[in-house]
Amino acid sequence: MGRKKQKHHQSPLQDPASVANDVDGAAELDSVTAHSSNLDQVMCDYSVDARKEEADDADEVEDGPSCDLDEKTSADYYFDSYSHFGIHEVSLLTSGQDLGQRGFYSHPQSPLLLIVESNDMVLLEMLKDVVRTKTYQNVIYQNKFLFKDKVVLDVGAGTGILSLFCAKAGASHVYAVECSHMADMAKEIVETNGFSNVITVLKGKIEEIDLPVAKVDIIISEWMGYFLLFENMLNTVLYARDKWLNDNGIVLPDKASLYLTAIEDGEYKEDKIEFWNNVYGFDMSCIKRQAMMEPLVDTVDQNQIVTQCQLLKTMDISKMAPGDASFTAPFKLVAERDDFIHALVAYFDVSFTKCHKLTGFSTGPRSRSTHWKQTVLYLEDVLTVCEGETLVGSLTVVPNKRNPRDVDIMLKYSLNGKRCTASRVQSYKMR
Numbered sequence: 001m002g003r004k005k006q007k008h009h010q011s012p013l014q015d016p017a018s019v020a021n022d023v024d025g026a027a028e029l030d031s032v033t034a035h036s037s038n039l040d041q042v043m044c045d046y047s048v049d050a051r052k053e054e055a056d057d058a059d060e061v062e063d064g065p066s067c068d069l070d071e072k073t074s075a076d077y078y079f080d081s082y083s084h085f086g087i088h089e090v091s092l093l094t095s096g097q098d099l100g101q102r103g104f105y106s107h108p109q110s111p112l113l114l115i116v117e118s119n120d121m122v123l124l125e126m127l128k129d130v131v132r133t134k135t136y137q138n139v140i141y142q143n144k145f146l147f148k149d150k151v152v153l154d155v156g157a158g159t160g161i162l163s164l165f166c167a168k169a170g171a172s173h174v175y176a177v178e179c180s181h182m183a184d185m186a187k188e189i190v191e192t193n194g195f196s197n198v199i200t201v202l203k204g205k206i207e208e209i210d211l212p213v214a215k216v217d218i219i220i221s222e223w224m225g226y227f228l229l230f231e232n233m234l235n236t237v238l239y240a241r242d243k244w245l246n247d248n249g250i251v252l253p254d255k256a257s258l259y260l261t262a263i264e265d266g267e268y269k270e271d272k273i274e275f276w277n278n279v280y281g282f283d284m285s286c287i288k289r290q291a292m293m294e295p296l297v298d299t300v301d302q303n304q305i306v307t308q309c310q311l312l313k314t315m316d317i318s319k320m321a322p323g324d325a326s327f328t329a330p331f332k333l334v335a336e337r338d339d340f341i342h343a344l345v346a347y348f349d350v351s352f353t354k355c356h357k358l359t360g361f362s363t364g365p366r367s368r369s370t371h372w373k374q375t376v377l378y379l380e381d382v383l384t385v386c387e388g389e390t391l392v393g394s395l396t397v398v399p400n401k402r403n404p405r406d407v408d409i410m411l412k413y414s415l416n417g418k419r420c421t422a423s424r425v426q427s428y429k430m431r
């Protein structure tokens with residue numbers, strides 16, 4: 001079964017993940033989505049600046065760029081975007097066709113593609129992710145009791161949209177901290193909308209700015225990356241929490257969970273991975289090795305799901321230590337039907353447990369799609385599973401040593417089934 005490029009067919013927020021999503025808000029989401037043409041190709045454009053800085057930092061500690069593809073990080077790709085296999089696949093497959101769509105599709109993290117996109121477009125698309133933005137809006141507007149007369153810190157404010165929501169909900173003051181040039185836009189947006197007396201935009205890194213107050217009551221942030229942890233903005237939120245949050249203060253969102261399931265994906269694996277075995281008659285299988293190592297950010301059809309879903313890790317943002325984002329989690333995936341397994345799929349949900357009604361959203365394949373899509377980890381083996389059999393293993397997740405914004409993943413799995421036995425360790429790098 002092949003995958004569709006874009007899907008908006010799923011009913012809102014009905015993932016097996018145990019987040020109780022906001023039903024009233026979901027109805028509103030429906031109407032907004034109807035007017036929203038393309039929610040898929042989104043990335044935080046301003047992170048280009050941050051990437052460049054990471055690249056500069058990396059250059060300071062390294063003698064020079066590594067020749068080993070396996071050792072590359074996203075910082076290397078900032079200047080060497082074409083060494084990412086996805087870019088070449090785009091050129092080979094699409095001359096003149098739909099490059100933007102396939103480009104992001106093949107390699108959504110590529111800084112090159114971020115540069116190609118106009119900043120305004122990317123920003124627009126991010127705000128048009130209604131699952132994301134509407135959930136924050138609902139959390140804030142439907143829980144004004146949390147915000148009334150409170151001091152709020154917006155970590156990574158972007159356009160200032162979350163700060164504006166908070167100001168409108170009655171916050172006494174909002175500090176909107178944004179490290180990129182978007183801070184200048186945010187200032188103008190705040191002024192234009194008449195909130196200059198409530199919102200102070202501070203341009204700079206959270207780790208470097210001086211906040212005009214000693215403590216804040218609320219920290220709000222949209223820090224989640226692909227695979228939840230890619231781009232590692234979580235540490236920035238934890239830094240702000242430890243430095244400025246009142247003892248009885250709250251972090252929004254305060255829970256994030258990572259899940260795993262297994263899918264049938266034969267046609268697509270053929271297209272994305274086996275393709276490199278024979279490219280117009282030439283063996284490019286050295287690129288296949290690279291392709292296998294790079295998790296694919298893509299929308300998975302729920303009909304591809306072969307096994308149950310497994311919760312890997314829940315993080316309590318109000319309490320966790322930065323080191324808790326590195327972990328090894330065991331899994332047991334029970335097959336729900338006879339099928340083949342070509343890949344494991346990771347996704348996350350976030351929740352706001354301090355709301356009057358528990359609110360959140362899921363990025364799972366059974367929920368309405370978001371710009372985070374899902375993260376596909378292709379397996380070396382094609383597993384033949386029978387209903388009731390269990391694929392067991394563990395997933396280890398750690399920030400990359402050279403560039404902590406990247407994520408290294410180690411997968412161990414084994415299957416001892418009627419028709420198939422397999423046992424393997426695979427490594428992936430999100431960059």
Ligand SMILES: C[S@@+](CC[C@H](N)C(=O)[O-])C[C@H]1O[C@@H](n2cnc3c(N)ncnc32)[C@H](O)[C@@H]1O
Binds near residue numbers: 177178205236
């Ligand atoms: C995912 S965007 C969210 C933007 C906005 N809050 C929204 O919801 O539309 C994250 C933002 O955080 C900013 N950012 C990342 N790391 C930061 C840091 N250390 N200090 C300040 N801003 C940061 C990025 O530039 C980016 O604008």
